[in-house]
Amino acid sequence: AQSVTQPDIHITVSEGASLELRCNYSYGATPYLFWYVQSPGQGLQLLLKYFSGDTLVQGIKGFEAEFKRSQSSFNLRKPSVHWSDAAEYFCAALPSGTYKYIFGTGTRLKVLA
Amino acid sequence: GAGVSQSPSNKVTEKGKDVELRCDPISGHTALYWYRQSLGQGLEFLIYFQGNSAPDKSGLPSDRFSAERTGGSVSTLTIQRTQQEDSAVYLCASSLYGGNQPQHFGDGTRLSIL
Numbered sequence: 551a552q553s554v555t556q557p558d559i560h561i562t563v564s565e566g567a568s569l570e571l572r573c574n575y576s577y578g579a580t581p582y583l584f585w586y587v588q589s590p591g592q593g594l595q596l597l598l599k600y601f602s603g604d605t606l607v608q609g610i611k612g613f614e615a616e617f618k619r620s621q622s623s624f625n626l627r628k629p630s631v632h633w634s635d636a637a638e639y640f641c642a643a644l645p646s647g648t649y650k651y652i653f654g655t656g657t658r659l660k661v662l663a
Numbered sequence: 664g665a666g667v668s669q670s671p672s673n674k675v676t677e678k679g680k681d682v683e684l685r686c687d688p689i690s691g692h693t694a695l696y697w698y699r700q701s702l703g704q705g706l707e708f709l710i711y712f713q714g715n716s717a718p719d720k721s722g723l724p725s726d727r728f729s730a731e732r733t734g735g736s737v738s739t740l741t742i743q744r745t746q747q748e749d750s751a752v753y754l755c756a757s758s759l760y761g762g763n764q765p766q767h768f769g770d771g772t773r774l775s776i777l
Contacts, residue, residue: 586768593667594706594754595768599763644763646763649713651708651766653708655705
């Protein structure tokens with residue numbers, strides 16, 4: 551079955567440290583890939599997306615993600631985390647030619663001062 | 664409006680009652696999606712509208728759930744005879760024409776069934 555896996559339920563990092571959130575997808579062909587962030591009590595905000603081409607994509611708020619076909623991964627990174635980055639992060643995939651987004655279960659990020 | 668608007672933001676109701684959740688998408692967005700987010704879970708796809716049509720209703724959890732969209736704009740998700748397991752945050756999203764267009768989310772309706 552098609553799926554998106556975020557292996558880390560919770561991650562804690564210190565402010566200023568680097569961050570990597572993992573995402574793996576399970577599809578025959580490369581789907582469209584997205585990262586969203588959700589702050590408490592709010593909806594999801596798009597951070598970045600990958601459709602094709604350059605495998606390193608830049609997003610808002612200083613985030614980037616790298617698509618690796620060989621690993622079926624689309625990991626989210628940030629060089630230096632700010633306290634305001636504390637939130638829940640969702641990876642999502644959209645198989646080409648479909649409309650049904652598949653979301654991972656999310657990774658909750660905690661940032662220590 | 665500027666973004667996707669959902670109402671009410673919170674709803675508390677007794678088991679067995681019917682509830683209606685409303686979503687007002689971004690103006691001009693033809694695609695509209697409903698999701699359910701339960702505690703500790705990801706987003707569960709419920710239904711997708713393209714215009715007023717819902718090509719696939721298979722994500723709706725049971726026949727107590729229904730949704731409609733009128734005028735290619737506002738959508739209503741109705742849950743009849745609510746059960747405690749219906750407690751969740753219901754999120755609505757819209758996109759310009761569907762497909763791979765990024766989805767814009769509302770802040771959700773937090774539904775609590777007593």
